[in-house]
Amino acid sequence: MHRQTVRYDVADGILTLTLSRLEHLKAFTVQMADDLAAAFHQATEDADVAAYALAHRFVDGKSQVATALTRQMLYRKGALPSPLEAHRVDSLAMFYSSQGDGKEGVAAFREKRPPKFTGQVPADLPPLELWN
Structure with missing residues:
Protein backbone atom coordinates (compact mmCIF):
# COMPACT_ATOMS: atom_id res chain seq x y z
CA MET A 1 0.00 0.00 0.00
CA VAL A 59 -9.32 -9.14 24.21
CA ASP A 60 -11.08 -11.65 21.94
CA GLY A 61 -13.98 -13.26 23.80
CA LYS A 62 -13.72 -10.72 26.63
CA SER A 63 -16.28 -8.19 27.75
CA GLN A 64 -15.83 -4.85 25.97
CA VAL A 65 -17.07 -3.12 29.11
CA ALA A 66 -14.61 -4.93 31.39
CA THR A 67 -11.75 -4.18 28.99
CA ALA A 68 -12.69 -0.49 28.87
CA LEU A 69 -12.99 -0.35 32.68
CA THR A 70 -9.55 -1.90 33.08
CA ARG A 71 -8.02 0.57 30.64
CA GLN A 72 -9.66 3.52 32.39
CA MET A 73 -8.44 2.32 35.78
CA LEU A 74 -4.90 2.02 34.45
CA TYR A 75 -4.97 5.43 32.75
CA ARG A 76 -6.77 7.39 35.44
CA LYS A 77 -5.78 5.68 38.68
CA GLY A 78 -2.38 4.13 37.98
CA ALA A 79 -0.40 6.80 39.82
CA LEU A 80 -2.45 7.16 42.98
CA PRO A 81 -0.43 7.65 46.16
CA SER A 82 -2.38 4.94 47.99
CA PRO A 83 -3.73 1.58 46.81
CA LEU A 84 -6.86 2.20 48.90
CA GLU A 85 -8.33 4.61 46.32
CA ALA A 86 -7.55 2.17 43.49
CA HIS A 87 -9.26 -0.58 45.51
CA ARG A 88 -12.35 1.62 45.92
CA VAL A 89 -12.57 2.22 42.16
CA ASP A 90 -11.93 -1.47 41.40
CA SER A 91 -14.68 -2.54 43.83
CA LEU A 92 -17.18 -0.12 42.26
CA ALA A 93 -16.21 -1.29 38.78
CA MET A 94 -16.79 -4.90 39.84
CA PHE A 95 -20.21 -3.94 41.21
CA TYR A 96 -21.27 -2.19 37.99
CA SER A 97 -19.92 -4.90 35.70
CA SER A 98 -21.62 -7.65 37.73
CA GLN A 99 -24.99 -6.23 36.69
CA GLY A 100 -24.49 -6.96 32.98
CA ASP A 101 -21.63 -8.83 31.41
CA GLY A 102 -20.55 -10.12 34.80
CA LYS A 103 -23.71 -12.22 35.08
CA GLU A 104 -23.08 -13.64 31.61
CA GLY A 105 -19.46 -14.43 32.48
CA VAL A 106 -20.46 -16.34 35.61
CA ALA A 107 -23.24 -18.20 33.78
CA ALA A 108 -20.89 -19.17 30.94
CA PHE A 109 -18.30 -20.40 33.44
CA ARG A 110 -20.85 -22.48 35.35
CA GLU A 111 -22.28 -23.93 32.14
CA LYS A 112 -18.79 -24.55 30.70
CA ARG A 113 -19.47 -22.57 27.51
CA PRO A 114 -17.97 -19.50 25.85
CA PRO A 115 -19.53 -16.25 27.10
CA LYS A 116 -21.76 -14.10 24.89
CA PHE A 117 -21.07 -10.61 26.20
CA THR A 118 -23.54 -7.98 25.03
CA GLY A 119 -22.33 -4.91 26.94
CA GLN A 120 -21.39 -1.97 24.74
CA VAL A 121 -18.93 0.87 25.23
CA PRO A 122 -19.69 3.62 26.15
CA ALA A 123 -23.41 2.91 26.75
CA ASP A 124 -22.86 0.31 29.49
CA LEU A 125 -19.93 1.91 31.29
CA PRO A 126 -20.56 2.96 34.90
CA PRO A 127 -21.34 6.61 35.69
CA LEU A 128 -18.50 9.12 35.58
CA GLU A 129 -18.58 9.75 39.32
CA LEU A 130 -16.85 6.36 39.67
CA TRP A 131 -13.66 8.05 38.51
CA ASN A 132 -13.78 11.04 40.90
Whole structure:
Protein backbone atom coordinates (compact mmCIF):
# COMPACT_ATOMS: atom_id res chain seq x y z
CA MET A 1 0.00 0.00 0.00
CA HIS A 2 1.36 3.41 -0.97
CA ARG A 3 1.56 6.09 1.69
CA GLN A 4 3.06 9.51 1.02
CA THR A 5 4.33 10.41 4.49
CA VAL A 6 4.69 7.20 6.52
CA ARG A 7 7.05 4.29 5.90
CA TYR A 8 5.82 0.83 7.04
CA ASP A 9 8.47 -1.79 7.89
CA VAL A 10 8.02 -5.14 9.66
CA ALA A 11 10.97 -7.17 10.93
CA ASP A 12 10.79 -10.10 13.40
CA GLY A 13 7.13 -9.34 14.18
CA ILE A 14 7.83 -5.70 15.05
CA LEU A 15 6.20 -2.93 13.04
CA THR A 16 8.13 0.32 12.64
CA LEU A 17 6.28 3.34 11.29
CA THR A 18 8.59 6.15 10.19
CA LEU A 19 7.36 9.67 9.54
CA SER A 20 9.01 10.70 6.31
CA ARG A 21 8.54 14.42 5.75
CA LEU A 22 12.13 15.47 6.28
CA GLU A 23 11.78 18.53 4.05
CA HIS A 24 9.26 19.93 6.57
CA LEU A 25 11.01 18.71 9.74
CA LYS A 26 8.38 15.95 10.06
CA ALA A 27 5.61 18.47 10.83
CA PHE A 28 2.32 16.66 11.34
CA THR A 29 -0.30 17.14 8.59
CA VAL A 30 -3.72 15.83 7.62
CA GLN A 31 -2.05 13.63 5.00
CA MET A 32 0.18 12.15 7.68
CA ALA A 33 -2.87 11.41 9.87
CA ASP A 34 -4.53 9.67 6.92
CA ASP A 35 -1.36 7.68 6.20
CA LEU A 36 -1.01 6.66 9.86
CA ALA A 37 -4.64 5.54 9.99
CA ALA A 38 -4.10 3.47 6.83
CA ALA A 39 -0.92 1.97 8.30
CA PHE A 40 -2.68 1.06 11.57
CA HIS A 41 -5.51 -0.53 9.62
CA GLN A 42 -2.99 -2.51 7.55
CA ALA A 43 -1.21 -3.63 10.72
CA THR A 44 -4.43 -5.10 12.15
CA GLU A 45 -4.62 -7.38 9.11
CA ASP A 46 -0.89 -8.07 8.76
CA ALA A 47 -0.05 -11.56 10.06
CA ASP A 48 3.61 -10.51 10.37
CA VAL A 49 2.84 -7.92 13.08
CA ALA A 50 3.02 -9.89 16.32
CA ALA A 51 1.65 -7.21 18.64
CA TYR A 52 -1.81 -7.26 17.08
CA ALA A 53 -1.97 -11.04 17.26
CA LEU A 54 -0.94 -10.87 20.93
CA ALA A 55 -3.43 -8.07 21.66
CA HIS A 56 -6.26 -10.09 20.13
CA ARG A 57 -5.41 -12.99 22.44
CA PHE A 58 -6.01 -10.64 25.38
CA VAL A 59 -9.32 -9.14 24.21
CA ASP A 60 -11.08 -11.65 21.94
CA GLY A 61 -13.98 -13.26 23.80
CA LYS A 62 -13.72 -10.72 26.63
CA SER A 63 -16.28 -8.19 27.75
CA GLN A 64 -15.83 -4.85 25.97
CA VAL A 65 -17.07 -3.12 29.11
CA ALA A 66 -14.61 -4.93 31.39
CA THR A 67 -11.75 -4.18 28.99
CA ALA A 68 -12.69 -0.49 28.87
CA LEU A 69 -12.99 -0.35 32.68
CA THR A 70 -9.55 -1.90 33.08
CA ARG A 71 -8.02 0.57 30.64
CA GLN A 72 -9.66 3.52 32.39
CA MET A 73 -8.44 2.32 35.78
CA LEU A 74 -4.90 2.02 34.45
CA TYR A 75 -4.97 5.43 32.75
CA ARG A 76 -6.77 7.39 35.44
CA LYS A 77 -5.78 5.68 38.68
CA GLY A 78 -2.38 4.13 37.98
CA ALA A 79 -0.40 6.80 39.82
CA LEU A 80 -2.45 7.16 42.98
CA PRO A 81 -0.43 7.65 46.16
CA SER A 82 -2.38 4.94 47.99
CA PRO A 83 -3.73 1.58 46.81
CA LEU A 84 -6.86 2.20 48.90
CA GLU A 85 -8.33 4.61 46.32
CA ALA A 86 -7.55 2.17 43.49
CA HIS A 87 -9.26 -0.58 45.51
CA ARG A 88 -12.35 1.62 45.92
CA VAL A 89 -12.57 2.22 42.16
CA ASP A 90 -11.93 -1.47 41.40
CA SER A 91 -14.68 -2.54 43.83
CA LEU A 92 -17.18 -0.12 42.26
CA ALA A 93 -16.21 -1.29 38.78
CA MET A 94 -16.79 -4.90 39.84
CA PHE A 95 -20.21 -3.94 41.21
CA TYR A 96 -21.27 -2.19 37.99
CA SER A 97 -19.92 -4.90 35.70
CA SER A 98 -21.62 -7.65 37.73
CA GLN A 99 -24.99 -6.23 36.69
CA GLY A 100 -24.49 -6.96 32.98
CA ASP A 101 -21.63 -8.83 31.41
CA GLY A 102 -20.55 -10.12 34.80
CA LYS A 103 -23.71 -12.22 35.08
CA GLU A 104 -23.08 -13.64 31.61
CA GLY A 105 -19.46 -14.43 32.48
CA VAL A 106 -20.46 -16.34 35.61
CA ALA A 107 -23.24 -18.20 33.78
CA ALA A 108 -20.89 -19.17 30.94
CA PHE A 109 -18.30 -20.40 33.44
CA ARG A 110 -20.85 -22.48 35.35
CA GLU A 111 -22.28 -23.93 32.14
CA LYS A 112 -18.79 -24.55 30.70
CA ARG A 113 -19.47 -22.57 27.51
CA PRO A 114 -17.97 -19.50 25.85
CA PRO A 115 -19.53 -16.25 27.10
CA LYS A 116 -21.76 -14.10 24.89
CA PHE A 117 -21.07 -10.61 26.20
CA THR A 118 -23.54 -7.98 25.03
CA GLY A 119 -22.33 -4.91 26.94
CA GLN A 120 -21.39 -1.97 24.74
CA VAL A 121 -18.93 0.87 25.23
CA PRO A 122 -19.69 3.62 26.15
CA ALA A 123 -23.41 2.91 26.75
CA ASP A 124 -22.86 0.31 29.49
CA LEU A 125 -19.93 1.91 31.29
CA PRO A 126 -20.56 2.96 34.90
CA PRO A 127 -21.34 6.61 35.69
CA LEU A 128 -18.50 9.12 35.58
CA GLU A 129 -18.58 9.75 39.32
CA LEU A 130 -16.85 6.36 39.67
CA TRP A 131 -13.66 8.05 38.51
CA ASN A 132 -13.78 11.04 40.90
